[in-house]
């Protein structure tokens with residue numbers, strides 16, 4: 001009997017991890033920015049419906065602006081695109097824009113399995129093609145858990161698979177926006193905002209046709 005092939009539906013989607021991605025100085029500036037803006041973070045929402053907060057799907061806080069760091073960050077994320085396109089074997093696309101947000105996961109926070117592409121009438125004129133997540137936190141690391149779990153398209157109980165990726169300080173993770181993923185629950189006994197698992201989500205958007 002021929003063993004069943006590991007088909008595209010059962011394989012973990014392509015991904016790229018970059019350590020020491022933006023450097024200790026940028027990580028420190030981002031942490032200082034996050035703490036200074038603590039009051040301006042709001043509860044995360046799911047989907048595009050204004051005001052919808054689905055606590056059973058996603059629990060975290062987010063801020064949509066990166067202040068004076070925004071320009072530097074955008075340059076760094078843009079510079080990664082050729083490398084990511086090659087490593088992830090992405091079909092060529094024309095970059096329309098980047099969208100960035102800064103998210104904080106504290107004690108008990110999580111984000112259930114989802115994809116980042118817009119589907120079913122959530123279209124906004126652009127398509128998210130590529131997701132990048134940049135991780136940073138206080139040192140020593142004040143939390144456990146919070147791994148990014150990247151799933152195959154096929155569910156685990158039907159022969160699918162997954163990989164857990166640690167949110168290492170000053171590291172970057174890139175994967176196609178269509179890839180199913182989740183944030184595993186964070187445990188942060190101290191519980192203060194400063195001890196959160198911080199991440200910048202950056203989406204590379206192509207114009208939707």
Ligand SMILES: O=C(O)CCC(=O)C(=O)O
Nearest residue numbers: 111116133148183199201
């Ligand atoms: O924080 C992460 O590791 C990923 C967050 C995420 O999946 C999202 O905001 O869409």
Ligand SMILES: [Fe+2]
Nearest residue numbers: 114115116181
């Ligand atoms: Fe996501």
